[in-house]
Amino acid sequence: MSSPRLHGVARWWPLWAALAGLAGCAWSPADGTSSARAAWPKEAAPQAVDCPTGLPAGTRCLGGRDSAGAYYRIAIPPGWQGDLVVHAHGGPTLGAPKAERVDEDLQRWSVMLRAGYAWAGSSFRQGGVAVLSAAEDTERLRRLFVDHVGTPRYTVLHGQSWGASVAARAAERYGHASAGQRAPYDAVLLSSGVLGGGTRSYDFRLDLRVVYQALCHNHPRADEPAYPLWQGLPAAASLTRAQLTQRVNECLALDRPAAQRTAEQRRKVETLTHVIRIPESALVPHLAWATWHFQDIAQHRVGGGGSPFGNIGARYSGSADDEALNAQVLRYQADPLAVSRLSADTDPTGRIDLPVLSVHGIDDPTAFVELDDEFARTVARAGRAERLVQTFTRDHEHSYLSDAAYATLLQALRRWVEQGEKPTPAGIAAACPGLEAQFPGCRFEPGYRPGPLDSRVTVRPRPQPTAGTAEGAPRRADAG
Incomplete structure (x- = not known):
């Protein structure tokens, strides 16, 4: 027919x-x-x-x-x-x-x-x-x-x-x-x-930034201006993809076979892959997206000011010492207005x-x-x-x-x-x-x-958006 x-x-x-x-x-x-x-x-x-x-x-x-x-x-x-x-x-x-x-x-x-x-x-x-x-x-x-x-x-x-x-x-x-x-x-x-x-798909990239920084301390380096990691990069930053890859290799030696890495480097790679639940081959790409795409979101998509991502209340697991890891990671509070603006465009x-x-x-x-x-x-x-x-x-x-x-x-x-x-x-x-x-x-x-997204990405409380989406429908606080 x-x-x-x-x-x-x-x-x-x-x-x-x-x-x-x-x-x-x-x-x-x-x-x-x-x-x-x-x-x-x-x-x-x-x-x-x-x-x-x-x-x-x-x-x-x-x-x-x-x-x-x-x-x-x-x-x-x-x-x-x-x-x-x-x-x-x-x-x-x-x-x-x-x-x-x-x-x-x-x-x-x-x-x-x-x-x-x-x-x-x-x-x-x-x-x-x-x-x-x-x-x-x-x-x-x-x-x-x-x-x-x-x-x-x-x-x-x-x-x-x-x-x-x-x-x-x-x-x-x-x-x-x-x-x-x-x-x-x-x-x-x-x-x-x-x-x-956008309000649910990118949480794990904030998690990657904060866990990576807790382990490697080089994105940003100690002698560089500090900034909240949810911003990706400051507006005037000139970091390149090649330079980011170099920093990752300084810390994790991803450019070498695992057998040629130090015990400390192997431990850090295992921590990242187990806690963030991504393969080793995806660490640099996701870290890059959590750098330049986050920069774009912070500067151009949410109106400046607050973060559309947060990890207050998130408990990271899968490392050799979860208590120590959770005590070290930086924490950020998601701003309801920023969440609403990102939701209105991307959800x-x-x-x-x-x-x-x-x-x-x-x-x-x-x-x-x-x-x-x-x-x-x-x-x-x-x-x-x-x-x-x-x-x-x-x-x-x-x-x-x-x-x-x-x-x-x-x-x-x-x-x-x-x-x-x-x-x-x-x-x-x-x-x-x-x-x-x-x-x-x-x-x-x-x-x-597939299982629910919360079975793959660390759960965290979510703020109630301050306004409906662009289509005029309010979203549940836990729906992202």
Whole structure:
């Protein structure tokens, strides 16, 4: 059975094929958000650009910079039938947007093209931990596609890593159907998602900063100006990633095999990995995020003044001497106003009125798999539990799981939307081998369920935010 949404493509596909240049195409059939179209600036038509390497032969690429300053790429596979994936990338990256970032994303997600989907991705207009502006940039790109390429017959909103939070917020804000109109998105795919919101997802990085400092005393050094570690770095600091790595190696010797480290260095590494519950290989990346991303949050996202993170009341365990460790770590009180401001931008509400499929590697070292349990609780509180299906894979990776995972989930989403067949983790795992000849890497674990986030991250009291979220719904103090 086909969906009524699919019949329109037959009418416009010959026109699309005839408009091979695309740059001057401005055809725009009715769109689900047309009533709000006047509030969005008219975007210039995309221009033909060279495709990055690694895409299917015959793919055509378009690109440009939108009215807000974000770079974007659109890729159309050969024989395209009208389906689209709108992608929200991970990170977040810091600094000014770059077109190269979008080309890298397009190469990484070429599986979408090989599965027959067009692909559209934005660099976002700004770097840093700014979720709602990235969600707006993602929706702006979808509208640009509709205006200058055509209304897709079927649209999936895909978010990866931090971009999963962007996609979730975009679906909450822009995923609803207008009266008498179709919804602009059909389904949502969230992969390796940082889905606990900024107020829950980053607590362990504050824990890493304070425990690392208690052990190593070099970030900052004793002869450098002191600052609260939740700030990441002072505004005028010039520390580089290479210099941070050097400091870590001075203390922990991570650049040497464990057998070549001193007993004291091995003890410190064991303390960090056991207390923070991350692998040794993830120590430097997470410490870097707890430096420069925290700096971005402190300076640009919470209005200055108070900390959005706190560890008062947190009891760290897993070291050789927990009493001594807890006596040494620095303590910070979370400020309710700062928590509210970070929550308003980064915390999902769960109010998504679309089918949502998620996938997460069980041993993801970057975004804890327990974040998916937190997201499921958020969605359930919003009364949308029936719209979410979560899957898990036997993967130790974060940035990319396998071609099979994404192709199988796209297929399951399609059947859910078009035929009303809500997928199950067991059904998805059973369907995967049928695609493996073209899309290898079936590693679904249908019986797995993650524990709560509090089973992975040290528990602490949480302040009651002083205001509701950006969507107008107050959040429980313990919900983050």
